[in-house]
Amino acid sequence: MNEETMLSKLKTVAGSEVVRLATVRNEVVFSIPVEKWVDVVSALVEDWGIYHLSAITLQQREESPEEIEVMYHFWHGLGVTFRLAVPVDRPELPSIIAIIPGADFYEREAAEMFGIVFKGREETPPLLLPDDWDQGPPLRRKETDD
Amino acid sequence: MTKTTIPIGPQHPLLKEPISLNIDISGEDVLGGSLRIGYVHRGIERLAQERTYVQNVHLIERICGICSHVHTTTYCYAVESLLGVEIPVRAQYIRALMCELERIHSHLLWFGILAKHVGLEMVFMHSWHNREIVLDIMEALSGGRVIHAANQIGGVRFDLDAEREAMVRNMLHKLEEQVGGVLDGIVHETSIRARTRGVAPITAEQIRQYCVVGPVARASGVDVDMRRDDPLPPYDRLDFNVITHQDGDAWARTMVRVEETRESLKLCEMILDQMPGGPVTTRVSRKVPAGETVVRSEAPRGEVFYYLRSVGSDHPARLKIRTPTLAALSLIPVQLSEIQVADIPVVLAGIDLCIACADR
Numbered sequence: 462m463n464e465e466t467m468l469s470k471l472k473t474v475a476g477s478e479v480v481r482l483a484t485v486r487n488e489v490v491f492s493i494p495v496e497k498w499v500d501v502v503s504a505l506v507e508d509w510g511i512y513h514l515s516a517i518t519l520q521q522r523e524e525s526p527e528e529i530e531v532m533y534h535f536w537h538g539l540g541v542t543f544r545l546a547v548p549v550d551r552p553e554l555p556s557i558i559a560i561i562p563g564a565d566f567y568e569r570e571a572a573e574m575f576g577i578v579f580k581g582r583e584e585t586p587p588l589l590l591p592d593d594w595d596q597g598p599p600l601r602r603k604e605t606d607d
Numbered sequence: 608m609t610k611t612t613i614p615i616g617p618q619h620p621l622l623k624e625p626i627s628l629n630i631d632i633s634g635e636d637v638l639g640g641s642l643r644i645g646y647v648h649r650g651i652e653r654l655a656q657e658r659t660y661v662q663n664v665h666l667i668e669r670i671c672g673i674c675s676h677v678h679t680t681t682y683c684y685a686v687e688s689l690l691g692v693e694i695p696v697r698a699q700y701i702r703a704l705m706c707e708l709e710r711i712h713s714h715l716l717w718f719g720i721l722a723k724h725v726g727l728e729m730v731f732m733h734s735w736h737n738r739e740i741v742l743d744i745m746e747a748l749s750g751g752r753v754i755h756a757a758n759q760i761g762g763v764r765f766d767l768d769a770e771r772e773a774m775v776r777n778m779l780h781k782l783e784e785q786v787g788g789v790l791d792g793i794v795h796e797t798s799i800r801a802r803t804r805g806v807a808p809i810t811a812e813q814i815r816q817y818c819v820v821g822p823v824a825r826a827s828g829v830d831v832d833m834r835r836d837d838p839l840p841p842y843d844r845l846d847f848n849v850i851t852h853q854d855g856d857a858w859a860r861t862m863v864r865v866e867e868t869r870e871s872l873k874l875c876e877m878i879l880d881q882m883p884g885g886p887v888t889t890r891v892s893r894k895v896p897a898g899e900t901v902v903r904s905e906a907p908r909g910e911v912f913y914y915l916r917s918v919g920s921d922h923p924a925r926l927k928i929r930t931p932t933l934a935a936l937s938l939i940p941v942q943l944s945e946i947q948v949a950d951i952p953v954v955l956a957g958i959d960l961c962i963a964c965a966d967r
Contacts, residue, residue: 485898485899485901486688486900486901486902487837488900512816512818513818514818515818515910515912515929516912516929518914518925518927520927532914534901534912536903540837540901540903542901561816562816562817563817563818563819566933566937567933588644588645589644589966589967590648591645599653600653
């Protein structure tokens with residue numbers, strides 16, 4: 462599936478807000494509205510056969526520290542990344558483990574490192590941090606970060 | 608019969624790395640299990656943001672004590688792609704040679720662990736003896752047995768002269784002769800077969816659902832190998848077979864690794880034959896232009912994923928690392944059911960866990 466076909470298919474599922482952002486190395490990046498994310502993942506896995514989630518990357522960019530950028534990196538012979546954004550003061554995302562069980566550990570890591578609340582799953586127990594960690598999500602942007 | 612939960616780890620003589628497993632059993636039947644990692648979490652992603660690109664090569668190498676070289680290779684390619692630099696072809700070949708030696712060393716280590724778990728002390732000894740030869744080759748090349756420090760941004764840190772190349776070829780021949788016997792032994796040895804055949808099968812559907820990669824995926828018939836599918840140079844110029852198996856059980860996972868070891872031995876020879884002359888480094892700027900990139904490569908355990916973003920300074924704004932073991936770990940609770948207690952070591956060994964990689 463080439464980039465144009467994928468963009469038009471994504472638009473039929475998630476509406477006109479889908480934007481092709483860039484191609485980095487050989488990875489295509491699309492921006493997806495959060496409320497359409499579960500529909501997009503269902504279509505990816507069930508209709509288009511794109512099932513391999515390589516990783517979930519989170520970050521706060523210097524120019525927009527008020528939002529957490531969440532990138533889902535998929536692989537289907539080509540890399541494709543879906544970029545979502547959630548506000549820092551209300552970091553909620555729908556969980557996709559019902560569709561992709563392999564996303565479980567990645568969501569748990571996102572929850573503890575960036576404080577994301579995943580809706581639609583019972584709990585996100587700590588994965589890497591100690592059980593009694595009480596210093597907040599450690600990968601969130603700090604004031605000292607330049 | 609009543610359910611009993613056996614806690615294993617995080618510190619336990621059975622384990623080589625710290626992981627906590629809780630396994631529910633009833634008599635000899637395993638009912639299920641859960642796991643907890645994080646005991647060797649070093650916060651490498653955060654540390655990397657606070658160090659320079661050059662310092663990070665040394666930090667990244669310490670993610671894993673087995674596949675240390677593939678991590679720095681992937682990281683260096685990511686930085687070089689942002690720099691817009693192509694490293695000299697000879698350096699690409701030296702990187703690939705180290706990657707393949709690392710794969711042989713990792714798989715030989717794994718055969719030893721499997722043999723130890725099924726009670727075959729002799730195969731364990733032979734396998735690890737041969738692994739020593741691989742470590743000797745890597746030491747002869749780079750000066751390091753486990754931490755090789757072979758990579759630098761812009762190339763590799765050492766070159767092979769004719770004398771050292773001849774020595775490496777000799778050692779490779781010796782390895783090929785000896786390891787062939789061990790691999791044949793693993794294939795024909797009836798007790799390995801008896802302990803692994805039909806044990807803990809994973810279907811291709813499960814591989815897809817749990818996003819599992821590497822030899823475990825290939826043993827279930829999922830034909831994926833980043834060396835072929837998204838090749839970093841010089842893999843696009845090398846001719847090799849991607850080994851798959853259809854059965855998906857612990858035996859298939861063993862056979863895939865046996866054949867992969869043979870392929871990697873061939874690849875080492877091929878790399879030495881094809882390696883052109885020329886420099887092994889190119890000068891690069893310490894500051895990396897703003898941009899972001901994604902690089903995937905094939906570690907001994909499967910796809911390694913790196914995301915790197917730069918804002919134009921001398922240190923990364925974000926470095927994300929996903930190791931193959933993290934993908935495979937979520938499958939373990941699924942595998943720990945409908946097996947017998949005696950199968951637990953074979954199941955755990957079959958995945959080839961690297962906890963330090965998963966924890967980062």
